[in-house]
Amino acid sequence: xxxxxxxxxxxxxxxxxxxxxxxxxxxxxxxxxxxxxxxxxxxxxxxxxxxxxxxxxxxxxxxxxxxxxxxxxxxxxxxxxxxxxxxxxxxxxxxxxxxxxxxxxxxxxxxxxxxxxxxxxxxxxxxxxxxxxxxxxxxxxxxxxxxxxxxxxxxxx
Amino acid sequence: xxxxxxxxxxxxxxxxxxxxxxxxxxxxxxxxxxxxxxxxxxxxxxxxxxxxxxxxxxxxxxxxxxxxxxxxxxxxxxxxxxxxxxxxxxxxxxxxxxxxxxxxxxxxxxxxxxxxxxxxxxxxxxxxxxxxxxxxxxxxxxxxxxxxxxxxxxxxx
Numbered sequence: 001x002x003x004x005x006x007x008x009x010x011x012x013x014x015x016x017x018x019x020x021x022x023x024x025x026x027x028x029x030x031x032x033x034x035x036x037x038x039x040x041x042x043x044x045x046x047x048x049x050x051x052x053x054x055x056x057x058x059x060x061x062x063x064x065x066x067x068x069x070x071x072x073x074x075x076x077x078x079x080x081x082x083x084x085x086x087x088x089x090x091x092x093x094x095x096x097x098x099x100x101x102x103x104x105x106x107x108x109x110x111x112x113x114x115x116x117x118x119x120x121x122x123x124x125x126x127x128x129x130x131x132x133x134x135x136x137x138x139x140x141x142x143x144x145x146x147x148x149x150x151x152x153x154x155x156x157x
Numbered sequence: 158x159x160x161x162x163x164x165x166x167x168x169x170x171x172x173x174x175x176x177x178x179x180x181x182x183x184x185x186x187x188x189x190x191x192x193x194x195x196x197x198x199x200x201x202x203x204x205x206x207x208x209x210x211x212x213x214x215x216x217x218x219x220x221x222x223x224x225x226x227x228x229x230x231x232x233x234x235x236x237x238x239x240x241x242x243x244x245x246x247x248x249x250x251x252x253x254x255x256x257x258x259x260x261x262x263x264x265x266x267x268x269x270x271x272x273x274x275x276x277x278x279x280x281x282x283x284x285x286x287x288x289x290x291x292x293x294x295x296x297x298x299x300x301x302x303x304x305x306x307x308x309x310x311x312x313x314x
Contacts, residue, residue: 018206018214026205028216048183049175051251052311057175058252059185059223063216094208094262095215100255105310153262154209 005031006039006071009086013154019067028060030114032068034075034085041068041114049108056106061132061140064114066098069128069144072116076126077148092153093146096125106132106139124148162188163196163228166243170311176224185217187271189225191232191242198225198271206265213263218289218297221271223255226285226301229273233283234305249310250303253282263289263296281305 018027032041051057073093078085116130132140175184189198208214230250273287289297
């Protein structure tokens, strides 16, 4: 398990992202940790992230799964290249598709935990699966296809 | 086209929902209008809904597609029963699954428009397809399976 969150190792790559940007004070600011075969994120919702009082909103769930899975794809790509996360040149992935199955309502009386794994890599596309747990109960399953892009995607050179 | 947004016709059904709750001042507060065969939502992102400056975050996109499609399923169910939206007893749907294909980056230099249609109804499950447009350009396609539940789902009686 890395000591620093992936989001804090890659400088300003996604600095203002609503889901994971460390500098977005209105955002969700998730922190993802990669252990070599799994990435983990514990996240505490605010009251206003509800769907209805006490139940976490499905869009917020999709948002944290999306960002966590993209960061998992990024971490795995660095690992495959034998490089430290954050080393130059930066590795950038974006979401190609997102699928979320809501198995049961997710209570908001504590933090939720995301656990993601690499399912497959095909060329520039990495498929990542993710489960969301409230306590020990798996309430949501997601799958993200992340696509590797150049840093020019962000309008940078 | 209904004159009032669906979210404003159904009282407090989803009053505090992050995506569509009229009373959630931190939320996205989308407004959906049903025309009888299509529902439309125009929504203006804030700067902090970005993925990277100028590009709309994929989780936010998933959130607005999710809520808009669920409201479309609700409106269609009222229509099938020949009832006014908001008439008692309330019709409640929740998200069973969500799929989003990101076709291209969505710029944030103006409002985005969602257009959703009913794909099929099987028992308690309604499948809704949705496209997101930035100007005239379709940048995202989504599909939501919404499941009809009783109002007890929300902990109410």
